[in-house]
Amino acid sequence: xxxxxxxxxxxxxxxxxxxxxxxxxxxxxxxxxxxxxxxxxxxxxxxxxxxxxxxxxxxxxxxxxxxxxxxxxxxxxxxxxxxxxxxxxxxxxxxxxxxxxxxxxxxxxxxxxxxxxxxxxxxxxxxxxxxxxxxxxxxxxxxxxxxxxxxxxxxxxxxxxxxxxxxxxxxxxxxxxxxxxxxxxxxxxxxxxxxxxxxxxxxxxxx
Amino acid sequence: xxxxxxxxxxxxxxxxxxxxxxxxxxxxxxxxxxxxxxxxxxxxxxxxxxxxxxxxxxxxxxxxxxxxxxxxxxxxxxxxxxxxxxxxxxxxxxxxxxxxxxxxxxxxxxxxxxxxxxxxxxxxxxxxxxxxxxxxxxxxxxxxxxxxxxxxxxxxxxxxxxxxx
Numbered sequence: 001x002x003x004x005x006x007x008x009x010x011x012x013x014x015x016x017x018x019x020x021x022x023x024x025x026x027x028x029x030x031x032x033x034x035x036x037x038x039x040x041x042x043x044x045x046x047x048x049x050x051x052x053x054x055x056x057x058x059x060x061x062x063x064x065x066x067x068x069x070x071x072x073x074x075x076x077x078x079x080x081x082x083x084x085x086x087x088x089x090x091x092x093x094x095x096x097x098x099x100x101x102x103x104x105x106x107x108x109x110x111x112x113x114x115x116x117x118x119x120x121x122x123x124x125x126x127x128x129x130x131x132x133x134x135x136x137x138x139x140x141x142x143x144x145x146x147x148x149x150x151x152x153x154x155x156x157x158x159x160x161x162x163x164x165x166x167x168x169x170x171x172x173x174x175x176x177x178x179x180x181x182x183x184x185x186x187x188x189x190x191x192x193x194x195x196x197x198x199x200x201x202x203x204x205x206x207x
Numbered sequence: 208x209x210x211x212x213x214x215x216x217x218x219x220x221x222x223x224x225x226x227x228x229x230x231x232x233x234x235x236x237x238x239x240x241x242x243x244x245x246x247x248x249x250x251x252x253x254x255x256x257x258x259x260x261x262x263x264x265x266x267x268x269x270x271x272x273x274x275x276x277x278x279x280x281x282x283x284x285x286x287x288x289x290x291x292x293x294x295x296x297x298x299x300x301x302x303x304x305x306x307x308x309x310x311x312x313x314x315x316x317x318x319x320x321x322x323x324x325x326x327x328x329x330x331x332x333x334x335x336x337x338x339x340x341x342x343x344x345x346x347x348x349x350x351x352x353x354x355x356x357x358x359x360x361x362x363x364x365x366x367x368x369x370x371x372x
Contacts, residue, residue, distance in 0.1 A: 150238075151235060155308055
C-alpha cells in the first residue's frame with residue numbers, strides 16, 4: 001500500500017479552495033451549454049475512506065448515472081460524477097430544453113447529452129485545477145454508465161484500490177430556478193499529483 | 208419480526224447458520240461476490256472482494272484479506288470450516304466481475320472485473336473446489352443474496368427482479 005501522503009489540514013484547505021473554484025467553473029460551463037445561468041450552491045469537499053464510498057451517495061443498490069473521465073498530462077487522475085437516476089431525467093429535460101417530466105428514460109441522445117455535460121463540467125473543473133497548480137491537464141472522452149451506485153463506484157474503487165485508501169468527494173447543488181440537482185464528484189488524483197500540490201503548498205508557505 | 212439482511216460493504220465478509228439470516232452484497236460492479244454454503248449444516252458465507260489480490264505472485268501485506276479475491280476466498284473457506292462446515296459439501300457461487308467502463312476513449316482500462324473472475328477460478332481450482340453457479344462478466348451491476356434457510360443464492364440486476372442462480 002502506498003498511502004503515505006499525509007492529509008494535513010493545510011492541504012485539505014487548499015484542495016477545498018481549488019475544488020470550490022473548480023465547481024463554480026464547471027457551473028459556468030454548464031450555463032454556457034444550456035444558454036442561461038446555472039447557480040451552484042453548497043459546494044462541500046471532504047476526504048472519505050475508499051471502502052465506504054458507495055454508502056455515501058444513496059444506497060449501493062440505488063439506480064444512478066455516472067459520468068467518468070480520466071485526465072493526464074503533468075499528472076494523472078480520474079473524475080466520476082454521479083447522480084441519482086431520477087435526477088438525471090430532470091437534468092436531461094433541462095439539457096434538451098424540454099418541459100419538466102418529458103424524459104422518461106435515458107436513450108442514446110439523452111446519454112450523449114449527459115456525457116457532453118460531464119465532459120464540459122470535467123474540463124472546466126480541470127482548467128481550474130490546472131491553473132491553480134500551473135499544470136497541463138487533458139481529459140479523456142467521457143463514459144456514461146447507468147447502473148447501481150455500488151457498481152458505478154466500483155470503477156473508482158478498482159482503479160484506485162491498490163494506490164490510495166482515501167478519495168476526495170465534492171458535492172454541490174446545481175440550480176436552475178426551482179430545479180436543483182445535487183451532483184457528487186469523486187476526484188482521484190494520483191499520489192504524484194498530490195505530492196505536487198503539497199510541494200507547491202510548502203513552497204507558497206515559504207515564500 | 209423479520210430480520211434485516213446482513214449487508215456487506217467492500218472488502219467485508221459474513222458467516223451465518225441462522226436460518227433467519229440473509230447475506231447480501233449490493234451493487235457489485237467489477238467487485239466479486241463469492242458465496243459458499245454447506246446445505247447440510249446451513250453454514251453459509253459471503254465475501255465482497257474488490258481486487259484480485261497478489262501482485263506478481265507476492266501475497267499482499269494488507270491486513271484486510273477480505274478485500275482481495277485470492278486471500279478472501281482462502282480465509283472465507285477457513286472460517287467456514289472452523290464453524291463446522293464440510294469443505295466437500297460447500298456449494299460455491301460467484302457473482303459480479305463486470306467491466307463497467309465501455310467507452311471508445313477509455314480502451315486502455317485495465318479490466319479489474321475479468322481479473323477478479325480469473326483469480327477466483329484459479330484460487331478455487333487450487334483449493335480443489337468447483338463453481339456450482341456463476342453470473343459474471345458483462346457490463347451490468349448485480350446484487351447477490353444468500354438465504355441461509357434454504358441455501359439459495361439469487362442475483363438481481365438494475366430494472367429486473369431477483370432470481371435464483
